[in-house]
Amino acid sequence: MSRSTFSILPYINRQKVKADGTANILCRITVDGKSAAISTGISCTPQEWNAKKGEVRNARDNGRLASFLAGVKDKYNSLLTANGIITVEMLKAVLKDKDTTGRFLLNFGDTIVEWYRTSKARQTFLHKRTWQKNLRAFVHSLDKDDIAFEDIDENFGEEYKLFLKRDQGRIDSYVNHCLLWLNMLMYKAVDRSIIRFNPIAKIGYEKKAAPKMTHISKADFIKMLSTPMADERTELARRCFIFASLTSLSYIDVKKLYPHHISENSEGRKFIRKEREKTGVEFFVPLHPIAEKILSFYNTTDDSKPVFPLGEKKDIYLDVHTLGMVLGI
Numbered sequence: 001m002s003r004s005t006f007s008i009l010p011y012i013n014r015q016k017v018k019a020d021g022t023a024n025i026l027c028r029i030t031v032d033g034k035s036a037a038i039s040t041g042i043s044c045t046p047q048e049w050n051a052k053k054g055e056v057r058n059a060r061d062n063g064r065l066a067s068f069l070a071g072v073k074d075k076y077n078s079l080l081t082a083n084g085i086i087t088v089e090m091l092k093a094v095l096k097d098k099d100t101t102g103r104f105l106l107n108f109g110d111t112i113v114e115w116y117r118t119s120k121a122r123q124t125f126l127h128k129r130t131w132q133k134n135l136r137a138f139v140h141s142l143d144k145d146d147i148a149f150e151d152i153d154e155n156f157g158e159e160y161k162l163f164l165k166r167d168q169g170r171i172d173s174y175v176n177h178c179l180l181w182l183n184m185l186m187y188k189a190v191d192r193s194i195i196r197f198n199p200i201a202k203i204g205y206e207k208k209a210a211p212k213m214t215h216i217s218k219a220d221f222i223k224m225l226s227t228p229m230a231d232e233r234t235e236l237a238r239r240c241f242i243f244a245s246l247t248s249l250s251y252i253d254v255k256k257l258y259p260h261h262i263s264e265n266s267e268g269r270k271f272i273r274k275e276r277e278k279t280g281v282e283f284f285v286p287l288h289p290i291a292e293k294i295l296s297f298y299n300t301t302d303d304s305k306p307v308f309p310l311g312e313k314k315d316i317y318l319d320v321h322t323l324g325m326v327l328g329i
Contacts, residue, residue: 023046
């Protein structure tokens with residue numbers, strides 16, 4: 001067995017940061033003075049990378065990196081023992097054949113979903129998990145546990161669209177989200193040189209449905225004015241919706257309206273004067289008599305509390321939705 005010099009150096013290319021803000025962790029392998037780079041299959045943000053130590057500050061990913069580097073060393077020793085001679089090309093070829101991470105669609109998708117689970121993007125994780133679940137159901141419908149990226153063609157994408165619409169009864173926008181997820185996985189496989197191009201790139205998305213009504217009609221508004229609600233929360237939502245409509249205030253402006261923002265001129269006409277919460281621009285709004293009447297039901301004296309006892313936006317959204325259902329709007 002001949003003598004050989006061997007070293008490995010993990011690193012990232014800070015000039016090649018992907019759209020999600022991460023960069024691939026690469027490994028430079030040097031054997032007898034000749035070097036080659038190979039992907040570890042792990043990504044991190046530039047801020048998480050400790051260049052001096054060659055480590056990731058994220059404990060989970062750092063453990064994966066340490067395991068990968070240990071595997072490289074083990075493979076080097078095995079090849080050297082078995083063949084008595086080794087080159088960097090031999091080692092790289094063996095490592096690339098061994099590394100099956102990301103070569104299969106579902107396996108790779110699960111890895112991406114897991115990354116979102118451990119991040120703080122909870123809502124994003126739930127969406128990705130659902131889209132991955134749909135993709136898994138389709139692959140299983142083909143009597144496969146998984147499918148290699150290299151076996152995916154344009155027909156696969158077309159059949160997936162048909163599966164979503166015919167077998168699962170999904171609406172067009174949902175189908176588009178699922179296709180977007182599949183395309184994202186395909187393009188990531190291209191980035192990792194697993195495949196040369198995305199074979200489903202030309203598959204068209206479903207046409208967007210006509211936008212939903214973004215306003216209510218005059219007749220609907222009059223109906224809302226004349227129909228008080230028995231439920232206290234729904235009635236608050238009704239009054240605040242009417243108040244916002246008559247003053248052109250946004251939800252956050254209504255929520256953060258305090259008694260000191262309401263003034264009265266010499267003629268006894270009340271008005272609102274405050275800054276927009278989102279832009280900081282001051283505005284002046286004379287109050288409609290109906291808006292004045294609504295104010296009389298709420299706090300207009302204690303400046304330590306807002307005028308309207310509104311909850312979080314998500315709760316108000318549900319209350320307004322309930323209001324619309326009751327009124328048939």
